[in-house]
Structure formats: C-alpha cells, structure tokens
Amino acid sequence: MTSQxxxxxxxxxxxGYVAAIRAAQLGASVTVIESHALGGVCLNWGxxxxxxxxxVVELGDKVKKAxxxxxxxxGPVTYDLARMVARKNKVVATLVxxxxxxxxxxxxxxxxxxxxxxxRQTVTVTRADGAPRDVQAxxxxxxxxxxxxxxxxxxxxxxxxxxxxxxxxxxRIPASLLIVGAGVxxxxxxxxxxGMGTExxxxxxxxxxxxxxxxxxxxxxxxxxxxxxxxxxxxTTVERLERSPTTITAHLKDGAQVxxxxxxxxxxxxxxxxxxxxxxxxxxxxxxxEILVNERMETTVPGIYAIGDVVGKAxxxxxxxxxxxxxxxxxxxxxxxxxxxxxxxxxxTLPEIGRVGVxxxxxxxxxxxxxxxxxxxxxxxxxxxxGLGKGQATGDTTxxxxxxxxxxxxxxxxxxxxxxxxxxxxxxxxxxxxVGATVTQMAEMIHAHPTLAEGxxxxxxxxxxxxxxxxxxxxx
Amino acid sequence: xxxxxxxxxxxxxxxxxxxTQATVGISHFAQDALGDIVFIDMPKPGAIVKAGQQIGEVxxxxxxxxxxxxxxxxxxxxxxxxKDHPEVVNSDPYGKGWMVxxxxxxxxxxxxxxxxxxxxAFLAGQKH
Numbered sequence: 349m350t351s352q353x354x355x356x357x358x359x360x361x362x363x364g365y366v367a368a369i370r371a372a373q374l375g376a377s378v379t380v381i382e383s384h385a386l387g388g389v390c391l392n393w394g395x396x397x398x399x400x401x402x403x404v405v406e407l408g409d410k411v412k413k414a415x416x417x418x419x420x421x422x423g424p425v426t427y428d429l430a431r432m433v434a435r436k437n438k439v440v441a442t443l444v445x446x447x448x449x450x451x452x453x454x455x456x457x458x459x460x461x462x463x464x465x466x467x468r469q470t471v472t473v474t475r476a477d478g479a480p481r482d483v484q485a486x487x488x489x490x491x492x493x494x495x496x497x498x499x500x501x502x503x504x505x506x507x508x509x510x511x512x513x514x515x516x517x518x519x520r521i522p523a524s525l526l527i528v529g530a531g532v533x534x535x536x537x538x539x540x541x542x543g544m545g546t547e548x549x550x551x552x553x554x555x556x557x558x559x560x561x562x563x564x565x566x567x568x569x570x571x572x573x574x575x576x577x578x579x580x581x582x583x584t585t586v587e588r589l590e591r592s593p594t595t596i597t598a599h600l601k602d603g604a605q606v607x608x609x610x611x612x613x614x615x616x617x618x619x620x621x622x623x624x625x626x627x628x629x630x631x632x633x634x635x636x637x638e639i640l641v642n643e644r645m646e647t648t649v650p651g652i653y654a655i656g657d658v659v660g661k662a663x664x665x666x667x668x669x670x671x672x673x674x675x676x677x678x679x680x681x682x683x684x685x686x687x688x689x690x691x692x693x694x695x696x697t698l699p700e701i702g703r704v705g706v707x708x709x710x711x712x713x714x715x716x717x718x719x720x721x722x723x724x725x726x727x728x729x730x731x732x733x734x735g736l737g738k739g740q741a742t743g744d745t746t747x748x749x750x751x752x753x754x755x756x757x758x759x760x761x762x763x764x765x766x767x768x769x770x771x772x773x774x775x776x777x778x779x780x781x782x783v784g785a786t787v788t789q790m791a792e793m794i795h796a797h798p799t800l801a802e803g804x805x806x807x808x809x810x811x812x813x814x815x816x817x818x819x820x821x822x823x824x
Numbered sequence: 825x826x827x828x829x830x831x832x833x834x835x836x837x838x839x840x841x842x843x844t845q846a847t848v849g850i851s852h853f854a855q856d857a858l859g860d861i862v863f864i865d866m867p868k869p870g871a872i873v874k875a876g877q878q879i880g881e882v883x884x885x886x887x888x889x890x891x892x893x894x895x896x897x898x899x900x901x902x903x904x905x906x907k908d909h910p911e912v913v914n915s916d917p918y919g920k921g922w923m924v925x926x927x928x929x930x931x932x933x934x935x936x937x938x939x940x941x942x943x944x945a946f947l948a949g950q951k952h
Binding site: 571574575577732734740746 | 862863865881883884885886887888907
C-alpha cells in the first residue's frame with residue numbers, strides 16, 4: 349500500500365465531500381479538512397434548509413385552497429416557525445450524519461479545523477483547541493466555497509440586517525421584510541416569507557427579478573411574486589438606511605422609501621480564496637478572487653486543484669460536485685473534464701423554475717454574432733401548464749414550458765420551465781441536450797398520460813407549431 | 825349580457841363614462857372565454873396610459889391574457905378588492921368586477937369604441 353496516493357481536501361461542502369468519496373472509490377487515501385460543518389453551505393445554510401422550510405409553505409398554500417376543492421380544514425392556516433426551524437435542523441442533521449457515515453465507510457479521515465496551504469504538499473490545520481497539525485498529501489483539492497455578503501453599506505448585525513443564513517434560523521415570523529437583491533436566493537425567501545404572512549418588499553437593481561434567467565421566465569416570476577402579495581421594485585437600489593430600534597427604513601435611489609422590521613442582504617457573495625495560504629505556494633487568482641483553474645480543475649500549481657464556488661464558474665452545488673469528481677479523476681491518472689453547456693438548475697420559488705442551456709436572449713445574441721437572423725435561425729416552442737390534464741386535475745395550472753431550438757438542425761439550445769415540479773421536469777431536457785437529441789426526437793418520444801412531463805413534449809411539438817393541446821387564447 | 829350603456833374595445837374591454845372619468849373592465853364574453861380567473865395584475869394609480877396600451881394581465885386556470893386600456897389618461901383608482909377576490913370578474917364583470925378608473929386625457933377616445941350593438945355584431949362575426 350506504499351504507492352497509495354494521499355489526497356488532502358480543503359472543505360467538505362458539496363464539492364469537497366463528493367470529491368473525497370470519489371477519490372476513495374478510486375483507491376486514494378483521503379483527508380478532509382473542514383472548519384464548520386460537513387455538507388458546507390448547501391447542506392447546512394443553503395439549498396437543503398431553505399427547501400425544508402419552503403416545503404411547509406408550499407403545503408400551506410395548498411391547504412389555503414383546500415376548501416375550493418372539497419377538503420374542509422377547520423380554521424385558518426397558521427405557521428409555527430420555531431417548529432418549522434426545528435424540523436429543518438433535524439433534516440440537516442440527518443444528512444450531515446449521512447456524510448459522516450459515508451466517510452467512515454470509505455475510510456476517509458475527517459479533520460475539524462481551519463486548513464492553510466503551507467507548501468505544495470502540506471496543509472496546516474488549526475483545530476478548535478488551537479493545536480496545529482500538518483497533513484501531508486500528494487495532491488491537494490481546494491474546495492473552500494463562498495461566503496455571505498459583507499458590504500459596508502449593509503452592516504450585518506444578525507438582528508435587523510440579516511444574511512440568508514441568519515434568516516433560516518429566525519423563530520418568529522417578522523411583520524415585514526425588505527429583501528435587497530432579487531436573484532435566486534432573494535426570490536426564494538420572498539416566496540417563503542410572503543407565504544407565512546410577512547409583508548415582503550423586494551428591491552432589485554436590474555430591470556427585472558431573476559435578471560440572469562430568460563426574460564419571459566423573469567416576468568412570469570415577477571407576476572407570481574405579486575400574486576403572493578410581494579411588492580416588487582426593480583431598476584432601483586438602496587441608497588441609505590435609517591435605523592430605529594424596531595424598524596429599518598431604506599431610502600431608494602428613485603426616491604421611494606421602504607420601512608420593514610428586517611432586511612435580508614441578498615447581494616454580493618464573496619469567494620473564500622484568501623487566508624488559506626495560496627500565496628505560500630503561488631496559486632494564482634483572478635480579478636474577483638476566483639482561483640484560476642484549467643479544464644482539468646488544476647490550478648496554476650501542479651498537484652493543487654480547486655473546485656466549486658471558489659473557482660467562480662457556475663456557483664451551484666451540483667457543479668461543485670461535478671468539478672470535484674473531475675479533479676480527483678485527474679489526480680488518480682484518469683482524463684476528465686467538466687462539460688459546462690448542459691447544467692440544469694432549479695430555483696425553488698413557489699412555483700419552481702427549472703432551466704438548462706441558454707436563455708432566448710443569449711440564443712439570439714449567439715446567432716446574431718454568427719451573422720444570422722435570429723427570427724429565422726431560432727425557433728421557440730411554448731406550452732402552458734393550463735393545457736395539461738394533469739395540471740388541471742391537481743390544480744397546478746400556473747406555469748410555462750419553453751423550448752429554444754436551432755431551426756436548421758433541431759438542436760435544443762435551452763429549456764426553461766416555471767411551474768410545479770419544474771426543477772425535476774427539466775432533467776428530461778438536460779438529458780436530451782447531453783446526448784444531442786433533437787427537438788423532434790424529444791417531441792416524438794411517447795410521454796405518459798396524465799403527467800406534467802407531457803408539457804415538455806407539447807412545447808417541443810410547438811417548436812414546429814404542432815402542439816396538440818394548445819390552450820385557447822382570448823384573442824387571436 | 826352586453827349592457828347598452830357601455831362602450832367596447834375589440835380586445836373585449838368595456839368602458840363606462842362618467843364626465844371625464846372612465847371605468848374599465850372586461851366583458852362577459854372575455855371572462856367566459858378565460859374561465860376561472862385566479863389573478864389580475866393591474867397598473868398602479870398615477871400611471872399614465874395610452875389608448876391601446878397593455879396595462880395589466882388576467883390569469884385564469886386556462887390561460888393568461890393581456891388587459892388593454894381603451895382610453896388614454898391617468899389611472900385614478902384600481903379595484904383593490906380583486907386582489908383577494910379575482911373571481912368577482914367572473915361573477916359580475918360589469919359591476920363589482922370593474923378593474924380601473926382612468927381620468928381621461930382625451931375623452932374623444934370613447935367615440936372610437938364600439939357601441940353595444942356594434943360589439944354584439946363583432947362577437948357574432950367572431951363565432952364563425
């Protein structure tokens with residue numbers, strides 16, 4: 349066993365812990381160093397806890413409509429946030445324990461403490477009790493992730509000005525909440541708190557909510573937020589904050605004022621690339637502090653790899669996991685690269701969003717740059733949830749499937765879904781794109797009835813104007 | 825179901841005129857075509873609108889449809905009751921289901937709209 353490779357992994361988030369298990373599967377001896385908790389932000393303070401809470405509000409939304417469908421629930425829907433948080437903590441604890449169990453099963457050593465690169469083959473770990481320890485390795489994977497915003501204009505105090513991490517542990521529902529930033533996180537929290545009766549205002553500097561999403565999807569989400577009673581203010585920003593002991597008033601650039609009990613800062617995530625000793629070994633970083641890596645996830649220093657948020661590519665848990673697998677495959681002598689053109693992603697607003705590939709705007713810019721007329725080179729198919737038998741049966745009538753394809757080849761460039769189970773549904777499209785299936789092939793595949801998945805078939809058919817159940821329009 | 829005292833737009837909005845103020849809603853035909861209405865997105869009071877412009881959206885369990893303003897002017901009032909009870913547009917499209925009141929900047933816009941008789945003929949023509 350003297351030839352066994354030893355890999356040290358800095359960080360046990362969805363990048364680091366997945367890399368550790370894959371490395372062990374490939375025969376490496378692995379040490380993982382983590383300063384906070386197994387599972388990282390995703391599992392402890394991000395994806396999982398927010399979904400645990402959102403699932404309760406989704407249920408509450410349904411119960412509010414129960415009587416219309418013939419289910420009689422005595423009394424109004426009320427939320428016990430303290431119990432919701434306790435359940436959320438239990439879900440997180442179960443999953444964290446799951447990672448610990450996997451680590452044991454694969455003989456992965458887990459060291460709690462803060463790791464710093466000392467040289468190309470040594471990580472110095474400062475443990476909670478202050479005792480340093482050196483971990484020797486043949487290769488090092490940096491998976492230190494990103495952290496909550498720390499902007500001078502929004503001094504986080506954990507009482508009035510909160511990060512999403514702090515908002516997840518609030519045990520009393522605030523009367524009002526101002527959310528700065530209508531990105532993925534901002535919109536998810538707007539959906540969550542509006543559902544529990546908080547008066548929510550969301551402020552976004554860009555012209556629309558979810559500015560990185562397809563424009564049509566953004567506009568639908570804006571309407572969905574309004575439907576939930578959220579006040580949406582776009583194209584403006586907070587200029588100045590005024591505090592009182594019980595409230596915080598934001599003065600906006602456009603002259604408007606918003607007063608709320610709490611303020612969620614949902615802008616400006618920082619990359620965790622400083623304070624980990626990169627300078628000791630000469631690992632280079634870019635303008636935003638992102639660690640520079642090649643397509644094999646290796647940094648500018650041979651033998652040192654970096655993955656996840658800290659490399660600043662797609663800041664998604666599942667991309668970090670994919671990068672982690674690629675990094676250790678390469679360390680273990682296999683050739684692997686990450687494919688960035690097919691990355692499905694979910695936004696867990698109410699209703700959800702699922703997306704893969706480019707937006708219509710990006711597709712149009714792409715063909716224009718190639719000297720083509722986008723109106724000819726591209727075709728877009730749409731289908732509404734309202735046209736689905738399953739959607740009508742379950743009451744999930746709000747939503748849209750949108751398929752963007754290349755006219756000549758039928759190649760699928762992007763698929764965007766808003767509506768119930770959108771983040772799950774988008775994977776069929778992602779698979780089609782991954783294997784290079786055309787939009788016609790997707791349309792021709794038999795889809796089970798009655799399912800929401802039929803919507804993707806109909807949208808693919810609509811690319812050629814052949815959707816069977818296209819909803820009736822008021823004027824045409 | 826086509827009140828005689830109103831004027832109608834080809835996108836199925838109706839207008840009730842009182843001096844220089846116009847109350848706007850959607851017709852019985854429109855609400856019937858839409859089916860169960862679940863949400864109405866309306867403009868903010870104070871917004872300046874131009875005849876023929878999109879001012880909001882109606883979402884039903886079947887589809888989403890645009891609301892156009894048949895007249896130009898300033899939004900004076902929106903029907904706040906529709907926020908929680910959009911279904912009122914289904915049950916009382918010409919009464920409690922009104923959507924916005926507009927202070928008209930050009931009251932002669934109304935003259936370009938259909939009378940009840942013209943709207944009735946227009947609907948008959950649409951039914952192939």
